[in-house]
Amino acid sequence: MHQYDVVALFSGGLDSIIAAKVVQEQGRTVKALHFTSPFFGKPHRIPEWQEMYGIDIEAVDVGDEYAKLMQGPPHGFGKVLNPCIDCKILMLRRAKLRMLELGAKAIISGEVVGQRPMSQRRDALNIISRDAEVRDYLVRPLCAQRLTPTPPEEAGVLDRERLLNISGRGRKSQLALAETYKLPEIPTPAGGCMLAxxxxxxxxxxxxxxxxxxxxxxxxxxxxxxxxxxxxxxxxxxxxxxxxxxxxxxxxxxxxxxxxxxxxxxxxxxxxxxxxxxxxxxxxxxxxxxxxxxxxxxxxxxxxxxxxxxxxxxxxxxxxxxxxxxxxxxxxxxxxxxxxxxxx
Known part of the structure; x- marks a missing residue:
């Protein structure tokens, strides 16, 4: 079995792509997980993404788990019918299982503090880490320097000094990084979740x-x-x-x-x-x-x-x-x- 250092949540959006590239730049191997359900996911694009971005990606079907979650998400729905906090908790729990199977040492996501009103407030990020039971593994590379150091950073799995300090809803920093990494395609900022x-x-x-x-x-x-x-x-x-x-x-x-x-x-x-x-x-x-x-x-x-x-x-x-x-x-x-x- 191939050895991976890090498991990544990969939506196909710009933030998830850059988070993976930041970690790859440190010489770490990444297994990206693209979650699918009736509400989100584009598994048909995985071969294209792998070729364009040089990231190893696998599809993870969470459809039935998500359907069960929709009956009563503990942290409620967002503006429409989107259980954003519980959605991220579900994905991180599955990512932790995959991390342990692969022998990886950390999980990364493309979350940016202050970017989304429901799930990316600082308090919501803490709730997500706590309830998904991933505090010992989760690193958010795009905004890591604005957050408390995590165990993978302290252990040297990832170099904190080479992680980023992005915050807020703007995309200027991400677009600049897309140029730096010479990404052949820059995804639109829409989240792609039909529940919203x-x-x-x-x-x-x-x-x-x-x-x-x-x-x-x-x-x-x-x-x-x-x-x-x-x-x-x-x-x-x-x-x-x-x-x-x-x-x-x-x-x-x-x-x-x-x-x-x-x-x-x-x-x-x-x-x-x-x-x-x-x-x-x-x-x-x-x-x-x-x-x-x-x-x-x-x-x-x-x-x-x-x-x-x-x-x-x-x-x-x-x-x-x-x-x-x-x-x-x-x-x-x-x-x-x-x-x-x-x-x-």
Whole structure:
């Protein structure tokens, strides 16, 4: 097994790249961890990043752990639905396990004191280190000289004098370092977390509201196509063939797959929660929605045959191509009120 000195949290953003380069400049070998979930991560870019930046990177899937965390993050949500403090704690706990497996001596991250209002205040950085149980290992190379010396610095694993003293929300120092390191591509400053985006978060909230034990699969489904809810009944409608293929891949035991029989149209998936099967009327309404999004079925008019498949068995219902009453798309204003009530 290759020997590594340091394990790094690697988002693909500029700060994480520079943190790794600062440590590499000290002659230390780095294993970078790129965490993935339904909410963030670009594992398809790892080969490209490795070639561009000369950093050894591996993907780490934390999807199901993250889904469980979303049920009630101990440190709460941020401005939207982003549990930033608990997110970093989860990543650092996983990084510590990988560090121990590899025999490395430290963990680094690209955090900068004062850069982000929720997770990068000085007190939040201390909470993260404490709750992740990484105080003996974690170094933040970009702002290390503004923080108390850490055990890896004191032990000489990393040379504190060659670490940095960046703070605040500006990027001038990081951009200057990007030139120094001759980075071939400078990432945009956006964090890339879909939980911080209203358009995505409004899709996730009903999953958290109605599922007793949400999994990564649920949130991956929420990222797809058109979303409709009626109470706890949830229907995903594919927008194109790519959506249809992914919906089929994500279908779980007990799900209902709807498809217009005689016309081209979307694949739709109704998720039945354990112990809460859909009524025949709900099935008919979802079938009508499926037909509604087949343009040729709408033009044909009259009753449309829709197949309903579950657990390998297929049935057929005939319904009008119409949008039934009471099925709504996720709404952020309503979700925000419910989330705010939980915070209070």
């Amino acid at each position: 985006e209203v358009e995505s978060a409004k899709r996730y909230w009903p999953v958290l509201k109605w599922s007793e034990s949400p999994a990564a699969n649920d949130f991956e489904m929420a990222n797809l196509g058109r979303q409709f809810w009626k109470g706890d009944s949830w229907l995903t409608v594919g927008r194109d063939q790519e959506d249809n293929t992914r919906i089929e891949e994500l279908a779980a035991a007990g799900d209902l797959l709807f498809k217009v029989k005689d016309f081209p149209g979307p694949l739709c998936l109704g998720r039945q929660w354990p112990g809460r099967p859909w009524s025949p009327e709900t099935v008919r309404e979802a079938a009508a929605l499926t037909a509604r999004y087949s343009a040729k079925a709408r033009r044909h008019g009259g009753e449309i045959a829709v197949t309903v498949t579950s657990r390998g068995e297929m049935a057929e219902v005939c319904v009008p191509a119409a949008e039934p009453h009471g099925w709504d798309t996720p709404d952020w204003d309503a979700a925000k009120e419910e989330i705010t009530a939980l915070r209070d």
